[in-house]
Amino acid sequence: MSRSKIIFISILLSGSLTAAFAISFLSGVSVIAQNNNAFPKEGEKTTTRETIVTGGHGNGYNTIRTTGDVLDSINADERTDLTIDPMKYLREFNYGRVSTTENGTTLREFTIIAQDKNLEVSPGVFMDAWTFNGTIPGPTIRATEGDLVKIKFINNGSKPHTMHFHGIHQSHMDGVFEIIAPGGSFTYEFTAEPFGLFLYHCHMQPLEEHISKGLYGVYIVDPKSPRPPADEMVMMMNGYDNDFDTENNFYTVNGIPNYYMHHPIQIEKDKLIRVYLVNILEFDQINNFHLHANLFQLYRTGTSLTPNEYTDMVTFSQGERAILEFSYKYPGPYMFHAHKTEFAEKGWTGLFLVKEDQSEPDVTAFTKGEKAVYPPEISNNTFTTQTKPKDSQSTVVSYGEASQGGS
Secondary structure, three states: OOHHHHHHHHHHHHHHHHHHHHHHHHHHHHHHHHHOOOOOOOOOOOOOOEEEEEOOOOOOOOEEEEEOOOOOOOOOOOOOOOOOOHHHHHOOEEOOEEEEOOOOOEEEEEEEEEEEEEEEEEOOEEEEEEEEOOEOOOOOEEEEOOOEEEEEEEEOOOOOEOOEEOOOOOHHHOOOOOOEOOOOEEEEEEEOOOOEEEEEEOOOOOHHHHHHOOOEEEEEEEOOOOOOOOEEEEEEEEEEOOOOOOOOOEEEEOOOOOHHHHOOEEEEOOOOEEEEEEEOOOOOOOEEEEEOOOOEEEEEOOOOOOOOEEEOEEEEOOOOEEEEEEOOOOOEEEEEEOOOHHHHHOOOEEEEEEEOOOOOOOOOOOOOOOOOOOOOOOOOOOOOEEOOOHHHHOEEEEOOEEEEOOO
């Protein structure tokens, strides 16, 4: 046999052995992944648990297969209790019962009720929450700079509570020293100043418990000369510690994990979008917001009409907030999410669905709620609301593939 033939046969044998070893190795890896146990004990039976997961924040958003327990709600919003309604909350602004004082000042009166409530915060996951007006977050309170604001606070909960508003006001209206016992009430009264984006929350000790259980909301003070017309929306970044270990199990924007992934926020191409973004997240030091395929003008705290930065990401500590303004040039689905991977994969992620034309009016600061319909749940009609019809958000999109369904 010639030398060249011997070399050729040796190469073939070497290649065959390498291929056989690779197949054997990959098979072993597959078994390890399926059984969640790389080294089962001798004689021990192993079982394969395989879970189908749709989506996730990684390379692509197709259906994948994984093993083990997957604690998320990314596949569908299958809650039985729909008290927390992120789509309704998104564009709902409460302007109060409006009247004019003798000196011509606009008076806005609100009623806020603290109550204990068992809420479904993710499909099949219930939480004994403390709420303002029965849901998380509490209602978005809105006024104009210089308005007189009166808030009748009623504590129907089982613990003492208060309402602390960020902004400028007198000490005895600060929601720190006037502790409201269960069954009690207190009226907060102050002038809305300065203009900007603020928040309110309970200030009882232990503060982390009262906030993590849901006692917070957004407070907007518009400038006397309104901002330009825009499609306006509120986003409150929060989380839930469901096993009481001071570590969050879920992260959300507006109260339900992954909600806007399967109920995308519909917006119009080339239309100005204004997001009032607030971080109330407890237990974690920071939270953030990243917008895909776009940048936004950032107005920190909303107290200036001049933007601070043009960016696609902003990071907050608890209580920080900003107004974001942007528009999309191209139609299609675009993601927004926390750029902290753990937060995104535990629920803090969503989609904007940019459409050519929605044929819907703006939700702006021009209408102050004077002629709005009072919601029935507040018996003394102290709330007015302005919101887009829920039917306008009835398209359900699963990672870019559209299908019709209710929201």
